[in-house]
Amino acid sequence: GFIFQVTSFQGVAVRSLSTSSPHDHPEHGRLVYKGNLAKAVLGVKFFSYSTSIFNLFMMPYIMLKSGIGVESLLVQAAFYGLIGIFTFVTPITLHILTKGYVIRLYYKDEVDTYTAITYNAILAEKATVFHQKDVKIPDITKMFTTFYAKTKSMLVNPTLFPNPQDYNHLMGYDKSSYFKLEDLEEVKEADER
Numbered sequence: 001g002f003i004f005q006v007t008s009f010q011g012v013a014v015r016s017l018s019t020s021s022p023h024d025h026p027e028h029g030r031l032v033y034k035g036n037l038a039k040a041v042l043g044v045k046f047f048s049y050s051t052s053i054f055n056l057f058m059m060p061y062i063m064l065k066s067g068i069g070v071e072s073l074l075v076q077a078a079f080y081g082l083i084g085i086f087t088f089v090t091p092i093t094l095h096i097l098t099k100g101y102v103i104r105l106y107y108k109d110e111v112d113t114y115t116a117i118t119y120n121a122i123l124a125e126k127a128t129v130f131h132q133k134d135v136k137i138p139d140i141t142k143m144f145t146t147f148y149a150k151t152k153s154m155l156v157n158p159t160l161f162p163n164p165q166d167y168n169h170l171m172g173y174d175k176s177s178y179f180k181l182e183d184l185e186e187v188k189e190a191d192e193r
Contacts, residue, residue, distance in 0.1 A: 028115035028127070029108030032166040033156055038103035045098065045123055048091045055087040095121050097144055100153040105167065114170065116154055128152060135172060147171060 024030055103125070104117040112132050120126040130149040137147050145153040147170070161167040165177075168174045 008087075025106050025115075028106035029113075030106060031180065032107045032114075032163065032170075033102065033103060033161050035103045035157065036160060037101065041098045041101050041103070042119060042123060045094055045119065046090070048094050049123070055083060058081050059083060062068060100144060100155045102119045102154050102156045105156065105170075107170075114149070116149060120123035127155075131173065135170060139173060 001120045023141075028168055039058060099118060099120070102116045106115040106117075108115075114130055114132065116128045116130070117125050118128065135147050138145055142153070144155050146156045146158070147154055156165050156167075165174070
């Protein structure tokens with residue numbers, strides 16, 4: 001039957017009448033992963049940006065009413081530094097920490113490509129397309145990186161993949177030189193003969 005779905009892509013609501021699965025995207029392929037912190041990341045970044053904008057608009061009023069302009073240069077520097085930290089450093093730090101958080105990951109079987117949807121600096125969805133061969137696993141476990149797609153760090157939660165084979169293929173575990181249990185049993189049988 002028909003499925004009526006409302007999806008949001010790049011901040012634009014789109015309504016469609018479709019006979020395909022709600023997990024398929026005509027351009028990107030099959031949905032293989034959906035991050036459970038997408039709304040939280042968006043909410044925290046939006047809150048941080050909105051408080052920064054509020055600070056920028058309130059700064060002239062605060063300076064005028066507080067008389068900070070007539071105090072010593074040291075007091076002015078401390079005041080502007082404190083406001084600057086909350087106005088600029090916090091949103092930049094949040095963006096750096098969350099820019100690689102994958103909110104959705106699509107896979108196209110025919111061409112073996114993935115499309116990772118992340119949030120950019122202005123809170124719009126950004127699509128990054130890469131091949132499985134472009135995936136590099138960091139040598140040392142990093143706090144906000146599960147893998148690199150080309151040179152861009154990506155963060156996914158392996159337990160949120162509905163099909164573990166999709167995660168194994170993404171990371172290259174399905175074609176790696178790791179021994180499988182069956183291979184070990186075959187070697188053991190050959191040694192016994």
